[in-house]
Every structure is written in structure tokens, then in C-alpha cells.
Amino acid sequence: MRTKKYYHSLRFKITVGLLLAVIAVLAISSYLRYVSFRELLVESLKLSAVNTEEIVDAQMAAYVRSRLILSVISVVVIVLISQLMLGEMVVGRLEKFLKAVNQVGRGNLDTRVTIGGDDEIAELAEAFNRMTEELRRQAEKLSTLNTLAVTAGQSLNLEQVLCTALDEVMELMGVEAGWINLQDEQEENSRIVASRSLPEQAALAHAHCVWNRGVCAEVLKSGQAQVFHDERRHFCPASEYLEEEGIVFHACVPLKSKDQILGVMSLAGVATSNLWMFAEDSLDTLTAIGRQIGMAIENASLYEELRQKEVLRRQLLEREITLREKERKRIARELHDQTGQRLTSIIMTLGILEEVVSTPEAKTHVQDLRDTAAQVLKEIRDVALHLRPSVLDDLGLLAALRHYLKGYQNRYRLFVDFQALGLDGRRLPSEVETALFRITQQALTNVARHSQARHVSVLLENRGASVMLIVEDDGRGFDVDHLMNTHPHEGNLGLYCMRERASLLDGTLTIESTPESGTAVFVRIPLEGREGDGGEDSTPGS
Amino acid sequence: MAEKIRLLVADDHPVVRAGLRMLLSAEPDMEVVGEAVDGKTAVERALELRPDVVVMDLTMGDMDGLAATQEIVDHLPRTKVVVLTMHSDEEYLRQALNAGATGYVLKEAVDTEIAVAIRVVQRGEVFLYPSFTRVLLGDLIQAEETDDSSEQNGYELLSDREKEVLRLVALGDTNREIAERLFLSVRTVETYRARLMEKLNLKSRGELVRYALRKGIRPDELGDS
Numbered sequence: 124m125r126t127k128k129y130y131h132s133l134r135f136k137i138t139v140g141l142l143l144a145v146i147a148v149l150a151i152s153s154y155l156r157y158v159s160f161r162e163l164l165v166e167s168l169k170l171s172a173v174n175t176e177e178i179v180d181a182q183m184a185a186y187v188r189s190r191l192i193l194s195v196i197s198v199v200v201i202v203l204i205s206q207l208m209l210g211e212m213v214v215g216r217l218e219k220f221l222k223a224v225n226q227v228g229r230g231n232l233d234t235r236v237t238i239g240g241d242d243e244i245a246e247l248a249e250a251f252n253r254m255t256e257e258l259r260r261q262a263e264k265l266s267t268l269n270t271l272a273v274t275a276g277q278s279l280n281l282e283q284v285l286c287t288a289l290d291e292v293m294e295l296m297g298v299e300a301g302w303i304n305l306q307d308e309q310e311e312n313s314r315i316v317a318s319r320s321l322p323e324q325a326a327l328a329h330a331h332c333v334w335n336r337g338v339c340a341e342v343l344k345s346g347q348a349q350v351f352h353d354e355r356r357h358f359c360p361a362s363e364y365l366e367e368e369g370i371v372f373h374a375c376v377p378l379k380s381k382d383q384i385l386g387v388m389s390l391a392g393v394a395t396s397n398l399w400m401f402a403e404d405s406l407d408t409l410t411a412i413g414r415q416i417g418m419a420i421e422n423a424s425l426y427e428e429l430r431q432k433e434v435l436r437r438q439l440l441e442r443e444i445t446l447r448e449k450e451r452k453r454i455a456r457e458l459h460d461q462t463g464q465r466l467t468s469i470i471m472t473l474g475i476l477e478e479v480v481s482t483p484e485a486k487t488h489v490q491d492l493r494d495t496a497a498q499v500l501k502e503i504r505d506v507a508l509h510l511r512p513s514v515l516d517d518l519g520l521l522a523a524l525r526h527y528l529k530g531y532q533n534r535y536r537l538f539v540d541f542q543a544l545g546l547d548g549r550r551l552p553s554e555v556e557t558a559l560f561r562i563t564q565q566a567l568t569n570v571a572r573h574s575q576a577r578h579v580s581v582l583l584e585n586r587g588a589s590v591m592l593i594v595e596d597d598g599r600g601f602d603v604d605h606l607m608n609t610h611p612h613e614g615n616l617g618l619y620c621m622r623e624r625a626s627l628l629d630g631t632l633t634i635e636s637t638p639e640s641g642t643a644v645f646v647r648i649p650l651e652g653r654e655g656d657g658g659e660d661s662t663p664g665s
Numbered sequence: 666m667a668e669k670i671r672l673l674v675a676d677d678h679p680v681v682r683a684g685l686r687m688l689l690s691a692e693p694d695m696e697v698v699g700e701a702v703d704g705k706t707a708v709e710r711a712l713e714l715r716p717d718v719v720v721m722d723l724t725m726g727d728m729d730g731l732a733a734t735q736e737i738v739d740h741l742p743r744t745k746v747v748v749l750t751m752h753s754d755e756e757y758l759r760q761a762l763n764a765g766a767t768g769y770v771l772k773e774a775v776d777t778e779i780a781v782a783i784r785v786v787q788r789g790e791v792f793l794y795p796s797f798t799r800v801l802l803g804d805l806i807q808a809e810e811t812d813d814s815s816e817q818n819g820y821e822l823l824s825d826r827e828k829e830v831l832r833l834v835a836l837g838d839t840n841r842e843i844a845e846r847l848f849l850s851v852r853t854v855e856t857y858r859a860r861l862m863e864k865l866n867l868k869s870r871g872e873l874v875r876y877a878l879r880k881g882i883r884p885d886e887l888g889d890s
Contacts, residue, residue: 459724463751464678467772471684474776475691497773504751504773514754517724522756529755540871545886580871584837586887591837595870635840637855643870645839 142202149194157187216244223251232259264408267295271415281423285317288416289388292376293319296405298392300370302326303378304339305386305420313339313386325364339387342375346384348409350374369393374406376413380421388413441627448511448557455507463507466500512560520556520583521546524563528581535571538578545585552653558624559583559592559646562632565621566594566644574598574642588651595643600636607634621646669696670787673716675707675733676749677725681772685720685749685779692780704729708736716744718783721766723750723757731764738765745786749775758793768792819865820880827861828882834858834870835877836887 164179216238226234232255238248270291285303293301302318315326338351351373365373376388390409473493480486507513515523521543528539550556563581570579576598584591606615618634621644625632630648674685674697682700689695699714701707703725711719719737723730734746747768748761758769768782771794778794785792823831826847833843840858844851867873877883 459751460678463772464676464681467751467775468678468680468684470773471681471688471776475687477776478691493776500751500773504753508754512754513724513752514756518756518760522754522760526754526756540869542871542874544874578869580869582837582870582874584887593837593870597869633839633841635851640855640859643839645837 138202138206141206142199145198145202146195149198150191153187153191153194157183213244216240220244220248220251223248227255227258232262263295267291268408268411268415271412271419279423279426281420281427282316284419284423285416288412288419289317289319292388292409292412293390296374296390296392296409298374298390300365300368300391301389303386303388303416305378306384316386322364322368338373338375338389342377342387343384346377346379348374348376348406348413350406365391374409376409378413378417378420380414380417385417385420388416437627440623444624444627445554451511452516455510455513458503458507458510459513462503463500466496466503470496470500515556515560516553519550520560523556523560524581524583527560527564528567531567531571537571537576539567540578540580541583542580543583545587546583549585551585551590551650555590555628555648555650555653558628558630558648559590562621562624562644562646563592563594565617569617570594570596570598570642573601576641585650589647589649592646592648593643595641597641600638600640600642603634603636603642669694670718670783671696671698671714671716672783673697673699673701673707673711673714673719675701675704675710675719675725675730676722677702678722681722685775688776688779689720689783695780695783704733707733708740711737711741711744715741717787718768719744719746720749720779720783721746723748723752723761731760734761734764734766745789747779747782747786747792749779753794769794822864823861827857827864830854830857831861831865831873831877832882835874835883 161179161183164183168179219238220236223234223236234255235252236248238245271288289301289303300318300320302321303316304313305316306313315321318326338349342349370391370393372392374390376390377384378386378388470493473489473496477486477489477493480489512523512526514526524541524543528541531537532539551559567579567581570576574596576596578597580593580595582591582593582595607618609615611619622632625646625648628648630646633645634642635645636642672689672695674682674689676682676685682702686697686700689697698716699710701710707719707721707730719734721730721734730748730750734748737744737746745768746764746766747770748757748766749770749772750757750761751772753771761769768786768791770778770782770792774794778792782792820828829847830843833846838846840851840854843849844854847854849857862868862873865873865876867876874883878885
């Protein structure tokens with residue numbers, strides 16, 4: 124709007140200026156004519172009368188006045204007409220131009236102005252059109268780079284990233300064929316990861332592309348995108364086959380991440396179809412694109428590495444937990460079955476011996492021995508129980524929890540409310556039973572150690588397709604987000620272990636805590652797709 | 666002396682069997698008539714020998730002491746079973762009693778108690794390792810405690826929202842899930858829950874769930890929907 128105002132005032136100034144100029148010219152010419160005419164008249168009438176000069180003066184003045192008024196009127200008319208014509212000629216075209224400029228300003232880069240004539244305005248329009256075209260191309264490049272960046276950011280699948288990138292670049296450059304070679308683990312060779320319209324034989328030839336020869340090597344050395352016009356002068360294993368397809372030029376773009384070249388993107392086409400590709404700035408754009416793609420490759424491979432590590436971590440953890448439980452079970456059983464039975468037999472023998480020996484002194488010794496053996500047996504039973512309660516394997520989760528909770532209640536003077544639903548006479552898969560038992564143990568240990576609670580509820584519900592465990596206390600609570608979002612340390616390791624246990628069985632563990640009113644741990648583990656009544660050693664995860 | 670008590674000893678450990686045989690043979694009123702190394706042979710030998718009392722180990726390799734007890738009691742109503750085990754967990758005791766055993770002796774007390782136990786069950790009475798009596802008593806007392814017979818009908822005092830929150834808590838939903846379902850904030854859900862628990866005089870989630878079950882607010886068994 125400001126432009127428009129300015130433009131209008133300019134128009135007004137020009138008009139007034141022109142008007143004044145025309146009036147001045149007319150006035151001066153009228154005055155000169157008046158002077159010469161008067162002189163002529165005065166000369167011719169000098170002889171006839173004394174008063175003639177005055178008369179002539181008066182006559183002339185009247186004449187001039189009328190002439191002047193007439194002139195002014197005609198000048199005004201002329202100026203107005205010319206102004207209108209000028210407006211049509213200059214201002215109208217400028218206005219059109221202005222419209223186009225505004226359009227471009229608004230981002231419509233397809234705008235072009237058509238202004239006839241061969242004056243400066245027409246030239247200006249042409250220059251303007253050229254500039255807009257250039258802007259459009261630059262914008263297109265930027266948008267391609269942006270699309271590439273977005274594509275690269277969206278997918279972490281390497282092949283998908285490269286195929287999309289190749290398509291984008293080919294469309295931008297308007298080339299007929301393209302392919303991407305990535306450096307192999309074994310330095311010297313490369314492999315084609317993505318290709319479009321690449322003849323099969325060319326692909327085969329390229330499959331053994333050697334980095335240190337031909338066009339690839341040149342690009343690798345310079346680190347800049349390059350265009351090779353004459354295929355024959357620049358060696359590429361695929362050039363022979365490409366020529367058959369009528370392809371005569373070939374651009375190689377290094378795919379860089381930081382300072383490392385990870386691969387080369389090749390673009391090939393029929394030379395005449397797309398000349399602008401050879402422009403200096405196109406190569407810069409290509410180099411920039413190469414860097415984008417390089418970064419995407421790096422991201423994708425880092426992600427892949429991370430994914431593989433996560434898979435490995437999970438496997439190791441699962442193995443570790445399984446092994447630990449197995450080992451505990453084995454030791455517990457051994458204590459029970461071997462050591463325990465031997466001690467039993469010792470106790471029995473000592474019992475008989477006690478009756479048999481005659482001296483009171485010997486009797487006391489035997490009695491002491493017998494008591495010690497009984498004590499050792501008790502201790503061994505406790506150790507075995509601590510390692511892994513045999514009741515969990517023999518009688519199942521429900522029995523194991525009941526037993527554990529009773530001991531817990533006595534130990535910590537906490538009131539435990541245990542409620543099980545849908546579990547009577549039903550066994551869960553052994554790995555689920557183990558996990559739920561251990562999670563409960565951990566959760567209750569946390570309650571006893573940190574919560575200052577007086578009541579704890581343990582709820583266990585078998586819902587057929589899943590099993591749910593809730594451990595809730597009425598203690599002082601804690602900041603869950605804070606504790607779970609910090610790195611594992613002494614204070615939250617137990618929570619992490621519980622969560623890992625659940626997640627290894629594709630389950631979830633949620634903790635909700637309210638300051639001064641308690642904490643609830645919710646565990647849900649899917650049962651679908653697992654073997655039914657488990658409980659035997661062979662099941663993984665036991 | 667009248668007739669001796671005829672005994673069958675079932676244990677998978679030779680040392681234990683030998684010890685028992687020695688120990689029991691020393692008793693003038695007892696006679697070991699047979700041995701078995703696992704549950705299956707225990708049943709076979711019992712049917713064959715018809716002993717008065719079977720001394721049964723619970724964990725014989727494959728945990729079939731319970732099944733064997735059940736089988737023997739079912740087929741031979743006059744034969745009694747004394748369980749002799751290392752397991753002091755009352756869960757095993759529960760299971761053993763359910764299976765039909767009438768005696769329960771821990772191995773650590775075998776020398777002093779087994780003979781007594783055999784005589785007691787032979788008379789048709791029950792012998793339990795003394796510390797278990799307390800366990801059972803504790804159960805009984807607790808059962809009385811949790812039997813909220815004095816329950817007042819506070820349910821009518823609940824608002825619709827509180828009733829809904831009660832139902833969802835009883836179903837095991839987290840506060841966040843309840844909040845999302847009812848379009849409330851988590852804090853509001855906590856408030857509703859605290860209020861309804863106070864109105865119903867419930868102290869824990871366990872009590873809440875049982876209340877909901879008694880009132881039929883939630884079904885006894887849930888299939889995953």
C-alpha cells in the first residue's frame with residue numbers, strides 16, 4: 124500500500140511538472156511573439172498618429188490576454204490528454220509490472236510479465252523474468268534439498284532412504300538414469316544399493332567397480348561433484364553399456380559424512396536434454412545434496428547398529444535371567460535333595476544312637492550333634508528357599524506368593540492384603556510365574572525399604588489372555604518420572620529390573636505414585652501365544 | 666503287645682529309607698513291610714501290601730508324593746498317610762491335607778516325631794508339626810478379620826462418578842487410564858478414589874476389589890476384552 128501511495132504522488136508530481144513546463148514555454152513564446160508583433164505595428168503606424176502607440180498597446184493587450192487565456196486552456200487540454208496517454212503508456216505498464224513484482228514477492232515464482240515495446244521498461248521486464256526464472260530454479264533446488272533432508276530424517280531404513288533420495292535428485296536434475304554405490308566393508312569394492320534405469324549389464328559391470336580407478340576415483344579424490352561429458356575419455360565400467368542407451372554424460376556425486384566418503388551417486392542422461400546441469404552452481408548443489416545423503420546414510424547405519432545392539436542386549440538379558448534362575452533352581456534342588464536327605468539320614472542315625480549309647484555323657488554329645496544337624500538342615504532349607512522357592516516350581520505362583528507374603532509380613536510388620544483371581548488350580552507358563560514372583564518380591568522389598576507404608580495390597584488376576592499384577596502401598600510415594608528418567612543407579616536399579624522382567628515377556632510395567640498417599644505398580648503380561656500350564660524346567664525363561 | 670503297625674516307606678533317597686527302616690524297627694509296635702522309591706511304586710506297593718500307615722516323601726524326583734497320597738487314600742480308606750518332608754512352607758501342608766494325608770512331619774524332626782505321628786494317625790487323629798498349628802490358627806484369625814460382616818451400605822452414598830471410579834479401580838485400571846476414560850485429570854481421579862474409599866471404609870486396593878466382587882460391581886472372572 125505504501126508503494127501505491129508513493130506511486131500516486133509521483134504520478135501527480137510528474138503531471139504538475141509537465142503542466143508547468145508547457146505553460147512556461149507557451150507563455151514565453153507568446154511574449155516573444157507579442158514583442159515582435161508590437162514592434163512591427165509601432166513601426167508601421169509611427170507616421171499616422173501621435174497617440175497610436177497607446178491605442179496599439181491597449182489593443183495588443185486585449186489581444187494577448189485572449190490569446191493567453193486560449194493558450195492556457197488549450198495547453199491544459201493538451202496536457203490532460205497527453206497525461207492520459209502517458210498514463211496508458213508508462214504508468215499502466217509500470218502498474219502491470221508492479222503487480223508482477225508483488226506476485227513474486229508473495230512467492231509465486233511462476234509469474235512472468237509480458238510488456239511490449241523496446242524501451243527500458245520492456246527491458247526491465249525481461250530482466251525481471253530472467254531473475255524470476257533463476258529464483259524459481261534456486262527455490263526448486265532448495266526445496267529438493269529440504270525434501271531430501273526430510274526424507275533422510277523420516278526413514279532410518281538405508282535402502283529406502285537412498286531410493287527416495289535418488290528419485291528426488293533425478294527428478295530435479297531431469298536425468299534418465301541414476302545409481303548409488305556404497306563402499307563395502309572391504310575397502311576396495313563397492314556395491315550398488317539403489318538404481319533407476321540402469322541397464323542390467325551396466326549394473327553387473329558396476330558391481331565390481333573399483334574405487335581407485337575411473338570417474339569414481341576422481342570424485343573420491345576431489346570430494347566435489349563432477350560432470351564427465353565424453354564417456355570414452357573417462358573410464359567407468361558401465362560406460363560402454365550406457366552409451367548403447369544413448370547416454371553420453373555422467374555426473375558423479377560424492378556421498379560424504381563429515382570427512383569420510385561413504386559412496387558415490389551417479390547420474391546419467393542424454394546430454395542435450397538438460398543443459399543446466401553443467402552449470403557451475405549445479406555442481407555445488409549436487410555436492411550439497413551428496414552431503415545430505417551422506418548424513419542420511421550415516422544416520423541409518425548408526426540406527427541399524429543401535430537396533431542390532433538392542434536386540435543383542437535383550438537376548439543377553441534374557442539369557443542371563445534364564446541362566447540365573449536355572450542355576451538358582453539347580454542349587455536349591457541340590458541342597459534339598461542331596462544335602463538335605465543326607466542330613467536327614469544323619470539325624471535319624473543319631474536318633475537311634477541316642478537310644479543305644481549307655482553313658483549320659485555320650486548321650487548328651489549325640490543329642491548336641493543331632494540338634495546341630497537339625498539346625499543345619501533348617502538353614503539349608505532357608506538358603507534354598509531364598510535362592511528359589513521350590514514351591515514356585517512344585518505348586519505354582521499362587522502358593523509361592525502366599526508363602527512369601529506370610530514371611531514378608533512377619534519380617535517387616537506390614538499388613539499384606541493378598542487377593543488372587545482366576546488362578547485357583549491353574550498354572551501359568553513357568554517363565555511368567557517366575558517373572559511375576561520376582562517382580563512382586565522386588566516391589567515388596569522396595570515398599571519395605573522406602574515407602575514407610577502400613578498396608579500393602581497384592582492383586583493377581585488371570586484374565587485368560589493376560590495376567591495382571593498390582594502391588595500397591597499406602598506409603599509416602601515418590602517422583603516416578605524423576606526416578607525412572609535418570610540413568611540406572613543404586614536407587615532405581617530395582618525398578619529398572621522389574622521393568623525389564625516385564626518387557627522381556629512383552630509385558631508392561633507402570634508405576635503410579637502420589638506423594639503421601641502411596642505407590643502402585645501395575646504389571647500386565649500377555650499370555651496369548653504362550654504354552655499353557657507350564658511349570659516345567661524345559662520352558663525357556665524358567 | 667497287640668498287632669504291630671504295618672508300615673510302607675516311600676522316599677527316593679536310599680539313605681533316608683535305610684534310616685527310617687532302622688529308626689522304625691527300633692519301635693516295638695511298628696513293622697516296616699515295604700519300601701517304594703517313587704509315587705507310582707508307592708501306590709502299587711500300598712495296594713498290594715495294604716499297610717496301616719504310609720510314610721510319604723513329597724518331592725520324589727517328580728513331585729508325585731501328593732498324587733500318590735491322593736490315590737492311596739482314595740483306594741484304601743483304612744490306610745493313613747504321614748507326609749515326611751523338608752518343606753516347611755504351609756502351602757505344601759495345605760496341599761498334603763487336601764490330598765488326604767493326616768500326618769505332616771518335617772525331616773529335621775524326624776527322629777523325635779515320626780513314631781509319634783504314626784501312632785497318632787493310626788488312631789485316626791491328625792498329627793501336624795507343632796509350628797504349623799500356629800500357622801493354621803493365624804489363617805483362621807485373619808479370615809475373620811477380613812470378613813467385613815459389619816459392612817455398612819455406603820454404596821448408596823456414592824456419586825455416579827465415584828461409582829464409576831470404584832468399578833474401574835476394581836478392574837485394575839491405572840489412575841491415568843481411568844482419567845483418560847472419564848475425561849478427568851489424574852488428580853481428580855485420585856480425589857474420587859480417596860473419597861469413595863473413605864465413604865466405604867476401605868483401607869486398601871485388596872479390600873476395594875473384594876468389596877466390588879461382593880457387590881457384583883465387577884465380575885469374578887474377566888476375559889480380556
